[in-house]
Amino acid sequence: MKVLYQKILDLEIWHDYYLGQPNPPKLPANDYDISQMLALVPTSECLRILRNLRWLFRPQSRGASIYAHVEPGKSGDWQTLLPVNRPERLTFWLLVRDRYFANFTNLSLTTNRQQIYYFSNLWGNQGHALFLTQPLPSYKPKSEYHLGQLVNHEGKTLEAWRYQASASVKPNNNDWDILPQSQYVSEQDRLTKQGLSRIYTIPKANPGETWRFTLQDVNEQVTFALDVKIGDNHQPGDAIACNLNFTGQIPGFYKLSLNNRQIDKFVLCDPITSSEAFALVEIVLNQSLVPPAFTLLQNQDGNTLIKPKTYVIRCKNRATRWRYRYEKPHGFNAANLPNFELIDAKTYVTKRPLGLRLQPDKLLTDGKDQYLPAPAIALIKPETDAQSRVTTIFSDIHL
DSSP states (O other): OOOEEEEEEEEEEEEHHHHOOOOTTOOOOTTOOOTTTEEEEEOHHHHHHHHHHTEEEEEETTEEEEEEEEEEOTTSSEEESSOOOSOEEEEEEEEEOOTTHHHHBSSOSSOOTTEEEEEETTSOEESSSEESSOOOOBOOTTOOBOTTOEEEETTEEEEESSOBSSOOSSOOTTTEEEEESOOOOOGGGEEEEEOSEEEEEEEEEOTTOEEEEEEEOTTSOEEEEEEEEOOTTSOTTEEEEEEEEOTTOOSEEEEEEETTEEEEEEEEOOTTTTTTEEEEEEEEEOTTTSOGGGOOEEEETTEEEEOOEEEEEEEOBOEEEEEEEOSSOOOOOGGGOTTEEEEETTEEEESSOEEOOSSOSSOOBOTTSOBOOOOOTTOEEEEEOTTOOEEEEEEEEEO
């Protein structure tokens, strides 16, 4: 008997440090390989679900792929051997294998152990690809923007070149880099990271009352419930602390409610299994919730047809000001260096940030038209203001 497997999903990770900020819809070349820097690893719960469905997970150079055990359908389409007749969710840890990842990736330089990046096919973020990131916000005048922040504006993606306490009515070239429109990992994708237990304090409780805690997963199913009955000896109107134990819950995005009112949302993770994870990727198999463009499956006459898709997580490369430092006076003046800001007799720096690239399109030249080396990713020097806001990031090159 011939066993047939068909690809149902490609999970691709694009990083502009390696790709060179391509203009969409140009896709990565066939030799693009991100596997040495980023890896997708199924959670133990995901492996169990894949086994039950008779699906296979395979790492790839661009990310990973999932193959479904299939058989020919009546209409000529492929259908899964086992029907997917209930909501499922596949979860994967995204691991970073390069210690300099934060240096060349346009994300916060501050590590927050209470948060984790989270990507989902429920966001419905569709453009020139099916993105698992949340859509970038639109540009808003008078808003506060931080260095490196990304926004959408009139069919373009803008990257803030400096901190702006109150943005101008229209974005200008001195404050923003203008890029082809795309979707990137941003701070909007960083959510609260919840461990397996927590204390929640009900501010006012009275004897005889019952307070009900519930946890709802991305499939809108209640996976945890706890009734807290207030004892007769409790002082009326006083607060009461409740211990919530989430042991046994599958990693993923959840909403916590108290008496049917949402009080929190978070990504639930076991601290031990998620300690090295940069992000959690959650793929929902639920035709009633997943946007049509992202749907992998279609139920038909009791069978499940496959609708193969490619999901994308795209990272923006970090832009820095390239600062060239000489051991001896370089001998140039401002007229010799039109593309640089002259700092002193031994130092000059690019006037604007430039994206860090594995292979720059072209190298800069000095005052004698000699080619200058591009910076190494290990040497970046953030500078902050009195409020600890990052105002400039330099890449130092010693000559």
